[in-house]
Amino acid sequence: MSGNKTFTMLKPDAVEKGHIGAILNQITESGFRIVAMKLTQMTEADAKEFYAIHKERPFFGELVEYMTRGPIVAAVLEKENAVEDFRTLIGATNPADAAEGTIRKKYAASIGENAVHGSDSDDNAKIEGAFHFAGREMF
Ligand code: RTP
Ligand code: MG
Helix, strand or coil, X not given: CCCCEEXXXXXXXXXXXXXXXXXXXXHHHCCCEEEEEEEECCCHHHHHHHCHHHCCCCCHHHHHHHHHCCCEEEEEEEXXXXXXXXXXXXXXXXXXXXXXXXXXXXXXXXXXXXXXXXXXXXXXXXXXXXXXXXXXXXX
């Protein structure tokens, strides 16, 4: 059974470039309801924990540096089939491979700095939402 929530971050590059409003607009216009949201900044320890699955990858150091260099928008989104539909909306990890009209195609500069995160499973959506939000912050 597919879950109805996913977790996203508008990454530091998207915030720096002033794309918060446009990206949130595309997300809500695509049928996602925002059930939790905040502007926050990840510490080095936060980023290492959040992306622990990638710790052996050659890009891990750059990823941690990138994700901690400025504020992000963290949000929990609700929609039927949320995880899969949101991954479709953001497009491929590398914006060069992302479909026309996807958020990464429109707003991401490179595979390393790709504007937005989307959970890759219902279990990870729960873990990642709980990483950033207390229960009373989710509506
Ligand atoms: P995300 O977790 O952020 O939604 O991205 P994703 O599932 O599409 O991609 P994933 O494989 O989980 O990679 C996590 C993030 O690491 C950075 N990355 N850099 N330089 C590189 O080759 C490289 N590969 C991945 C990206 O920021 C990617 O979103
Ligand atoms: Mg991922």
